[in-house]
Amino acid sequence: MIDRATLFLYKKNRPVTLLPRILLIGSIALGISALVTLKNFSKRIEKTVLQDSKKLLTADLRISSRRPFEEKVYSHLLKMGNQSSDIVRQTDFIGSIILPDSTGSTAMLRAVEGNYPFYGELKTSPQLKIEDLSQEASVIVDKSLRAKGFKLGEKIRIGLLDFKISAFIEEEPQALATVFAVGPRIAFHQKYLESTGLTGVGSRAFHYYLVRTAKDFAVFREEFRKGIPEPHVRIRSPERSSNQSQRIIQNLNSFLSLVALCALFLGAIGIFSVYRSQLYQRLPYDLTLRCIGFSKKQILRSYLLLAAESAALGGLLGYCAGAFLESKVADLAQKMFEVTLSEIPFSSSWLFASAITASSVFISMYFPVIEVLKVPVTEAIRSSQNSTPKLSRKEVFSMFAGILLLILFVVSFDWKMATVFLGAIASIALILNYLGQQGASTLHKFKDKFSFSARIALNSLVRSWSKTRYFVISVGLSILVLLSVLMLGYSLRTQIDLSQRIEAPNLFLLGVQEQQREKISELLSNVEFTPVIQARLLSLKGEDIIEDRLEDDQGVEDDDEKRFLTREYTLTKRSRIQKGEKLSKGDTLFAKGNPNVVRVSLEESFSSRVNLNIGDAFKINLAGVPLEARVDSLRKVDWWSFRPNFFIVLNEEDVGGAPFNFVGSARVSQSELPTLQTRLQKGFPELSVIDGESIALKVSTLLDRLSFAILSLGLFSIAACVLVFVGMLLARQREKLSQIALLKSLGARSPVIIKSLAYEYIFMSFIATLVGVAMSLIVVSLVCLFALKIPFAPPPFWSLLVVSFALPTLLSLIAILLARNSLRSTPADVLRSSDS
């Protein structure tokens, strides 16, 4: 099968195809390694979340409530056979503190007791246990405060009480949660919780019982519900609690993987072009070999040997590159998100990835050979080869399907998402192709108005569209991906950048009582108070939702729709519509009259989720009192206004006697914010004073880091695009060389030739950039409008202008640089090289 002649050809072909093979092997190996690294990164996070799910809960299960537990919950837990040493009370809330330097700050507060944590390790310096904090009012604080210069023994005021700093937290069980912390994390003993005065009526605290038990979750739940059927008390297993985190991680991972897939796919097209052009350059020799008696099969086999050798090298390189990338991932996670990821043992996915790399290399090298061998041998005796063989549709389909399938195996088994994504890419590619072609044709119609050089460029652009389209599609897609990521990040940051939104409040006070309002107004002249109260849905249109609520514990809580029915809501009362709201159904917020029901207005997305419309009746439990309610209007709400917004607004005339407390909100200048926060915390220590600006900043920083991760893949996409570009240039080099030779011999000066080359690439990349920019604006505005429901903030016009002009210029420069040898040579030299 592999005879002496085949081996001879294989040996002779090895050195001459070295460069494209290195490009081919290197980029495919790198691309697939990046994908597998992403997959392993995701696996490590999932493992961190799953393995540490008990550490996340710090217990075997968690019982939670948004209001303080009644005594009977603890009694029932004991009655079920649990030891008191296996039960820990924990209360989490965001609160305000006064630091030792007398400045105010928002903090993540936790009051715990006993054997906390049952799972995971709480490391402090000096090493302390939670019970050590019960001797005197003392706290353990996270090391960010040590970095700010605070020392052990200094005082921190939490609400009404001063605490001594006893230790700094070095490591805590819920490491992943710290990524989302909005301020320093502080823990103290439960016995001081009440004295802080921060968890009274109206506070936003989460109350938990952490339980260590050997019982099966289902059995435990059944026993627990016999004594505690109250809906607001919920039980959660570690698996359930980690589900949501996993879902977010999986979605993010899928998105990143698919961006990489897009880039890799573009890269594969580029590499295919490079190798194909190399083969065409070798075509005369292969034809000569066929003339003198080498068979097609012998030539094919010699190239296949080369492909097999490259595939083996690719597999090895893919393995090494992946192992290197993998080793850097943990460091990167630690540096960017301060997260320590679980180690995973040597994964078979690496061998799998190596095999995939090898197969991809083989496929990318096999099909160009098939195409080139279709050239009839008679071409060898003609001095100009007019024959342009093409792969059949079936062959093209097989090639791309083969590569895609291999890559998809690495990326994800989520066929649904992959199909949607690939469908989207295909649609966008078709649109890019159509718009690009229309744009080029439109320019071509006005070609008489352009210079001679521009006309040559336009002819080349429009009349060889079948070659141009790959460039337009790949550049356009790359720009679309890159700009979409940048613009989405920009819109989100603009939305949450409170310093730029002069109308949005940036200081919030939680748990304000009626009698405190006047005194707070003296400190904060522009404060607005919004009455709030907690409530749950009891029935919808006469249908009881208790059944759904009980299913809650059996796992239905992960179903967003069900969670919408069973969660606790914060409601407000008023008589008018407020700024940032618009009536979408109903003439007025509430109908006039004096009905026997509570008149309410619903936010429109909430109304559709709970399936309530104008006139529908439902029942709510308002702070323990069941009330009949009727929907009078639907509202559109700007959730990003940073004002207190609500799903349900009650008519103030109908709920006069209910025990409302207030949320205070005010806009304060940035320079005054720290002083005012401190004064409010000192004057009203039992209130939680939240600095909205610093929370927005924290979210913005997190967004920046995520954008960075996504952009890194975007840059990979640009690199792939450059490969496509180089591949295409190389493929067209022969044709361009011939064009340069002819123009030179006809008497065209170098500037004319340079201009015609530059115009061609400027037109081509300008069309691609323009369509890419336009489509990214459309895609991002649609995502903002329908998915994120935020106003689309278009980036500054100049930045789009820079992208639209800089990229075409850059690409044209590369094209001219690649053609510089031909431009410098005498026409006779160019004629000789285009003939050879």
Place this chain on the structure above:
Amino acid sequence: MLEIKNLSKVFTQGDSGRLTVLDQLNFQVKPAQWLSVTGPSGSGKSTLLAIMAGLDIPTIGEVLFNNQALSGLNEDERADFRAKNFSFVFQSFRLMPTMTALENVQLPLELLNQEDSQERAKAILERVGLADRALHFPNELSGGEQQRVAVARAFVSRPKILFADEPTGNLDSKSGSKVLQLLKDLQSEEGSSLIVVTHDPQVAELGDATLKLKDGKIVD
């Protein structure tokens, strides 16, 4: 009109040495003369043609056109010179694949900024019998038709000298004869000189004079 004085061309071949392709050539081409250049392969015919046309530069010697030395011009000046005075017909046609036959013929006139380029291109296409193929692209034309477009392109700018390198080398005998007749007719109509490099004795015979080269030297 065109005077070749003491012309030599030497190629250096790596470290191994020098290869003299043209050696001390001296001859003249008169106005409206058809000069055939013949000789065996490797005798230097194509190199001589490239140097005479200003596409390449000699190692020693001069090419004078109406007493102006081409070697005194830089690359861009030579390009201008070619555009105004010379034209070419190649063995492999060398038509721009992205341009129609008409646009290909217009090309030299466009380089010279001639406003009536389209009318003149149409007229000469009609003259070569391809008026009905004017809007066709090269890949839609036969080899003979492509070479006739190339001949039209060569004459459209009314060159003083037309250089042709094996103009019938890629054509069958019927198409070849047609192209040669066309070259002859147009040459006499326009009064251009014609320098044809050929292997074919029949083609060479059509010329007013023949220059035979062997090993870079004139043998006849």
